[in-house]
Amino acid sequence: MIEAVLTGAVRGGTSIVFAGVGETIAERSGVTNLGTEGSMLCGALTAYAVGIETGSPWLGAIAGIAAGAILALLHAALVLWRGANQVATGLAITFLGIGATSLFGQDYVSQGVEPFTPWAIPGLSDIPLLGSVLFDHDPLTYLSFTIAPLAWWFLFRSATGLKIRAAGERPIVLSSMGIDHRPVRWLAVAIGGGLAGLGGAQLSTAFARTWSENMVAGRGFIAVALVIFAAWNPLLIVLGAYLFSGAVAFELELQARGTDVSIFLLDAIPYVVVLAVLALMSRRRTHAAPESLASVFDAAA
Amino acid sequence: MTTPSLTSTRSRSSRARLRTALVPLAALSLFAAACGDDAEEETTATEAAGSDATTAPDATEAAGGDTTAAPAGDSTACGVGVTKVGVIYVGSKDDFGYNQAAYEAAQAMGEAAGVEVINAENVPETVEDAVPVMEDMISQGATVIFATSYGHFQPAVEIAAAHPDVCVVHQGQFESSLEAPLDNLGTYFSSVFEPVYLAGIAAGSVSETGTLGYVYAFPIPQTLENINAFALGAQSVNPDATVIAVATANWCDPAKQAQAAQTLLDQGADVLTQHQDCTKTVIEAAEAAGVYSVGYHYDASSLAPEGWLTGSEWAWTDLYTDIVETAVAGEFVSSPYNGDYRFGYRDVAAPFVAFKPSVFGPAVSAETQTAITAAYDAFFADADGDGVGDFSVFTGPLADRDGTVRIEDGVSPDYTALDGFFSEPWFVAGVEGSLG
Numbered sequence: 001m002i003e004a005v006l007t008g009a010v011r012g013g014t015s016i017v018f019a020g021v022g023e024t025i026a027e028r029s030g031v032t033n034l035g036t037e038g039s040m041l042c043g044a045l046t047a048y049a050v051g052i053e054t055g056s057p058w059l060g061a062i063a064g065i066a067a068g069a070i071l072a073l074l075h076a077a078l079v080l081w082r083g084a085n086q087v088a089t090g091l092a093i094t095f096l097g098i099g100a101t102s103l104f105g106q107d108y109v110s111q112g113v114e115p116f117t118p119w120a121i122p123g124l125s126d127i128p129l130l131g132s133v134l135f136d137h138d139p140l141t142y143l144s145f146t147i148a149p150l151a152w153w154f155l156f157r158s159a160t161g162l163k164i165r166a167a168g169e170r171p172i173v174l175s176s177m178g179i180d181h182r183p184v185r186w187l188a189v190a191i192g193g194g195l196a197g198l199g200g201a202q203l204s205t206a207f208a209r210t211w212s213e214n215m216v217a218g219r220g221f222i223a224v225a226l227v228i229f230a231a232w233n234p235l236l237i238v239l240g241a242y243l244f245s246g247a248v249a250f251e252l253e254l255q256a257r258g259t260d261v262s263i264f265l266l267d268a269i270p271y272v273v274v275l276a277v278l279a280l281m282s283r284r285r286t287h288a289a290p291e292s293l294a295s296v297f298d299a300a301a
Numbered sequence: 302m303t304t305p306s307l308t309s310t311r312s313r314s315s316r317a318r319l320r321t322a323l324v325p326l327a328a329l330s331l332f333a334a335a336c337g338d339d340a341e342e343e344t345t346a347t348e349a350a351g352s353d354a355t356t357a358p359d360a361t362e363a364a365g366g367d368t369t370a371a372p373a374g375d376s377t378a379c380g381v382g383v384t385k386v387g388v389i390y391v392g393s394k395d396d397f398g399y400n401q402a403a404y405e406a407a408q409a410m411g412e413a414a415g416v417e418v419i420n421a422e423n424v425p426e427t428v429e430d431a432v433p434v435m436e437d438m439i440s441q442g443a444t445v446i447f448a449t450s451y452g453h454f455q456p457a458v459e460i461a462a463a464h465p466d467v468c469v470v471h472q473g474q475f476e477s478s479l480e481a482p483l484d485n486l487g488t489y490f491s492s493v494f495e496p497v498y499l500a501g502i503a504a505g506s507v508s509e510t511g512t513l514g515y516v517y518a519f520p521i522p523q524t525l526e527n528i529n530a531f532a533l534g535a536q537s538v539n540p541d542a543t544v545i546a547v548a549t550a551n552w553c554d555p556a557k558q559a560q561a562a563q564t565l566l567d568q569g570a571d572v573l574t575q576h577q578d579c580t581k582t583v584i585e586a587a588e589a590a591g592v593y594s595v596g597y598h599y600d601a602s603s604l605a606p607e608g609w610l611t612g613s614e615w616a617w618t619d620l621y622t623d624i625v626e627t628a629v630a631g632e633f634v635s636s637p638y639n640g641d642y643r644f645g646y647r648d649v650a651a652p653f654v655a656f657k658p659s660v661f662g663p664a665v666s667a668e669t670q671t672a673i674t675a676a677y678d679a680f681f682a683d684a685d686g687d688g689v690g691d692f693s694v695f696t697g698p699l700a701d702r703d704g705t706v707r708i709e710d711g712v713s714p715d716y717t718a719l720d721g722f723f724s725e726p727w728f729v730a731g732v733e734g735s736l737g
Contacts, residue, residue: 003567004563004564004567007563007567008560008563008564011559011560011563012556012559012560015556102393102423106393106394106395107395109393109395109396109397109579110395110396110397110401112581112585112604115585117589203555203556204555207556207559208555208556208558208559208582209555209559209581209582209585209586209589210555210579210581210582210585212392212393212396212553212555212579213392213393213423213553215553215554215555215556216556217551217554217556217557219556245560248557248560249560249563249564252547252560252561252564253564254735255546255547255548255564255734255735256545256547256564256565256568256733256734257733258733258734258735259735260735260736261735262735262736263519263520263548263550263735263736264550266735267548267549267550
């Protein structure tokens with residue numbers, strides 16, 4: 001049971017790790033992107049389609065990153081260039097992503113892609129418990145293990161990361177140094193969308209190995225919610241994503257064991273877990289929010 | 302370069318604003334995540350090939366009826382002189398599943414009945430979304446509407462009530478559940494659990510662990526009948542066979558299917574099957590894990606060259622065509638389609654069936670194939686000549702897994718009555734998994 005839940009947490013959580021880390025970077029620059037769900041869908045479809053056309057899931061994943069980033073750049077253009085409301089724009093971007101991928105994805109629903117297959121790491125994958133939980137996954141999942149530490153280093157130890165955080169906290173600090181904060185935000189939003197696209201690519205070409213309309217099914221929104229849970233720390237995103245996905249695996253395990261509870265209640269468990277954690281954390285965590293994010297909710301933003 | 306302090310002072314007011322703003326935002330995100338399935342509103346309309354009404358005898362005759370005399374039947378009947386038929390689907394026409402089967406049958410019906418078919422895919426199962434789509438079809442001239450998903454029932458009822466001249470048929474639910482049946486409304490469905498029972502025989506025969514995995518969407522009569530029939534079929538050849546059923550609470554969430562498949566594999570299942578609208582993920586997960594798979598809705602044997610056993614496929618064309626031709630003739634009101642039409646293999650005199658077993662995969666031995674063919678023939682055997690096949694999957698006495706008798710001794714519910722026995726969910730002995 002423990003092994004199954006932990007393995008399920010990693011398998012199902014990988015796409016959310018990518019998207020959540022990406023959204024963390026965007027929000028650190030002061031831009032909330034509720035279009036993450038849309039970027040994931042664009043990434044999922046593009047990776048699937050390019051994977052089919054080229055026969056290479058790797059090229060698919062790269063194309064998925066590009067597709068997710070392009071949709072996020074549209075968000076950036078609207079909110080940074082045109083000054084549109086971030087929340088409303090993000091939601092519209094998501095619905096655009098849903099609609100566009102449904103339309104352009106029709107031809108790919110019935111086709112099969114050459115998927116990423118699991119690589120069991122010799123030796124390590126034989127370790128009891130840890131072996132199956134950590135060392136028997138598709139390549140994108142291994143990549144996801146590195147993405148959060150990389151993002152942490154990028155945000156907190158690199159010069160670009162410093163600019164991103166400054167743009168998110170006090171753009172005026174950048175101005176005083178002669179740096180325009182807007183290109184920094186464009187960059188952060190694009191990175192965020194690219195990672196969401198990679199998360200989508202993992203869903204369609206490694207995990208579910210199919211394309212169907214709206215297949216992200218809310219995971220992008222979960223990723224956005226987790227950013228708050230994680231207090232804008234990419235390392236904690238991993239915890240949140242695995243918590244959510246582990247709850248899904250746990251719920252399915254309970255079902256398989258015939259637990260005498262309505263499946264509708266069981267299905268709600270992952271959402272209740274995230275909501276409960278958010279309710280507990282929000283009071284303590286919002287002080288960690290990038291200060292400029294507050295302006296998202298000001299008319300003067 | 303000096304490092305500015307990024308976490309120093311901030312005003313109380315911005316902190317308070319954040320607190321009040323971010324929590325609802327998070328809640329909104331979760332809400333949107335939980336309700337994401339309903340968000341899709343992409344519809345497409347295509348015309349059926351070969352729908353040239355002038356060359357089709359039925360349509361020509363019916364069109365003539367408009368200008369000359371009323372055709373046979375009640376002149377106030379719905380759908381008289383049909384030239385356009387609207388069909389709505391909850392998913393994509395390319396889903397390798399339920400919607401693709403319905404879509405392909407609808408196009409074939411268009412050719413066979415000589416009508417134009419207006420299709421709308423990805424129509425959500427809500428009144429707000431589905432009613433306007435059907436209204437649009439009616440404004441384009443459709444006088445027969447097929448609402449093909451379980452949750453399209455309520456929108457279909459509203460359309461039928463608003464348009465007495467349009468025949469509305471719904472796939473899956475029961476008109477008798479309404480307080481006041483309508484003259485222009487009907488429901489139909491078929492006993493797909495019968496080929497599922499046959500597939501259960503194949504699964505029970507090849508399984509080495511005796512554990513079979515079933516991924517389904519929601520505990521409704523259709524899914525419960527299939528799961529129980531699958532178990533009974535498997536147990537007919539392997540009395541110890543168990544079926545583990547897990548619900549995804551979604552007709553098509555491939556990533557959740559992948560997780561559900563993993564859960565079932567972890568439990569030792571060596572055959573996976575499903576009742577989902579999109580079917581690729583579970584079949585590919587089974588193939589990748591080196592276990593067997595049983596298809597549903599559609600022939601997906603190409604996805605699993607090693608592990609494919611068999612499956613159940615829809616074959617709606619003849620029924621759809623007959624419904625439309627009945628409406629064209631103005632005879633809908635007096636036909637069985639104006640009500641709860643249910644049929645299956647046991648209707649030995651029925652002119653058509655609505656589903657067929659899929660091709661056998663390499664793992665199904667000749668011996669097992671013979672046994673399945675014999676079981677198939679048994680459905681149609683009618684020794685007492687009453688028009689009803691002698692063999693029934695659900696024959697009393699049949700108890701649930703807790704020992705409560707659900708179908709009394711000597712009772713063999715007909716297709717229309719059967720769903721009523723599953724209005725409260727139950728599993729036969731040997732089916733594991735949560736209920737409710």
